[in-house]
Amino acid sequence: MQLKGLRSTGVSFLAVPKTLRSIRKILIANRGEIALRILRACRELGIVTVAVYSDADRAALHVLEADEAYRLGPAPATESYLCGDLILDIARRSGAQAIHPGYGFLSENAGFAEACEHAEIKFIGPPASAMRALGSKTRARQAADAANMPRTPGSVKGLASLDEGYSVAAEIGYPVMLKAAAGGGGKGMRAVFSKDELCAAFAAAASEAERAFGSSEVYLEKLIERPRHIEIQVLADEHGNCVSLGERECSVQRRHQKVIEEAPSAIVDEEMRRHMGEAAVRLAKSAGYTNAGTVEFLVDDARNFYFLEMNTRLQVEHPVTELVTGLDLVHLQIRIAQGEPLSFAQEDIRLRGHAIECRVYAEDPDNGFFPSPGKITRLLQPGGPGIREDSGIYEGWVVPLDYDPMLSKLIAFAPTREAAIARLRRALDEYVIGGIRSNLGLFRRILDEDDFRAARIDTGYLDRLLSANTPLAETPSCGDIALIAAAIFESSRPKNGNGSAVEANADFSGWKQAGRREGLGA
């Protein structure tokens, strides 16, 4: 294939006319905001886009905006977005030279990356070999040792038995953490504070890991108390160049899921950034890594950092890095995939300003974070200086119940952390998502909270805030105004037919039932 031949010629491709080595069509194997994000980058680079969709996503924004769109199958991801064979087949038939996997779904599936390699369709990401070397947490810990990176004390292989667990724990000292080697999202993870708890925790973690990941391999590491989660973005081309693009702090998490991310971290100075960046680059190079990736660290209260894992894909929170570096990571991913060398070196990278991102979810923070799929009946999106919204939604769209609940990412950029918080807070008040519940109110609460404002955060911060059950700081009531607005809306409604106020409030009204039907997307 032309593409492969060109890549394998290495540096000499500089003599080849640009049009010959460029990717002209990309299949985006994802949905939601990230599919839109990638699609926009392709447009900017003059690349034709191919969308794929499940039956639940026929009317999704990524399908409407793409140049070409092909149906994958029924709504469940296992019958649509996870079907690598179908996706490769569509790529072949549509003449796409590359596949961008986004995040989630097939993005970290080494088998799929390998199938792409065999089909001579460029997978925009690292080679399958690098994914395998870093994919499991135990293998990644071995790679970290080989790259001479600090990591938490503990085992680098799955525990063969409970007895081995006792001896490792005795060696490193309690408290310890049991983790699934194939883990993610907090599944198969147990904190163990004393010897008596280890037996039960070992069994629970192993069975949870078996159910969630199909592998019961668990290992043991020292528990870092109240750690911060700080990660380094790396970018590697196919010519041996690798740079780090500064850190992101993602300590605001709920049940091990990131909620707010920011760059830079308030506790990382130039020297620490350089050390972490160099460690991340060593790991990436030792694994033969290419394209964009993220090396995650835990940081203790003495600012020691410990390798956690490597994410071998573009991250949800990549925009905060883009804002503080001025780089477009998706453009760069595509350029790297075309075989271009990085056009800048480590010393060219300058961080400027502060960026903060909120993950906006269709879930109800006032009601146990219940998911809230359904029809978006009203949408007013924020804008103005320093605000970026990466969104996959529109007014009238029915948010399907089949996928994760992310609606959009709201990102603020300003010269300082304080100004970025104020800007984000301002944008949150402009943002209205109606018809379904969203977690916008949770962000207002966090952004107004003293510890967050002072950057006194760790990975347990949000769970503590939520369980403290302190009465919510009441938003100042605009009582009479809301009431008058309601009265004016009601008085201007047509007296009959759809939308009549009386009908709307009758318990078994037609519109309510219609709303339920629509909410279901039926």
Add this chain to the structure above:
Amino acid sequence: MKLQIEIEGELRQVELTQNEGGRYQASVDGAPAFDVEAQVLRPGVLSLNTGGRAYRCVLEESAEGVAIHLGGKRSLYRVDDPRSLKSRLRRHAGDDGPKPVTAPMPGRVVRVLAKVGDMVKAHQGVVVIEAMKMQNELKSPKAGKVVQMRAEPGSTVAAGDVLVVVE
């Protein structure tokens, strides 16, 4: 025009007199009337000016009811209708009588944890539904006997659907 509106759990009264050009006189709960100028910018979005202050009010309609968004705050309201008020009071009177377990969101039934005739405790899980990759256990609102089980594993449910009735 007089309206009884229940907002944020309080029943209140608004009297509106409409003049020309989007100008109103509004009186709340019998207090002296004041001037309000209002423009509907597009369906559901209202710009409201009064006493030199400007407000953007957004109307939201959902399966839950109708709400006004104002300054980052969401206030559910309903125009009161004496009939529905009475029926509501009747339905919510005490713990006696049958109580429904309703789906708080659209989703799929994953498991059914009780069957008709079972005695359940208050807050005992009766049905598990899944949406957006999360499973949620719905609990019985009271101790009693399951008299209806309308949920079936694999079936799709809408927000507000009655899944179980406990008496």
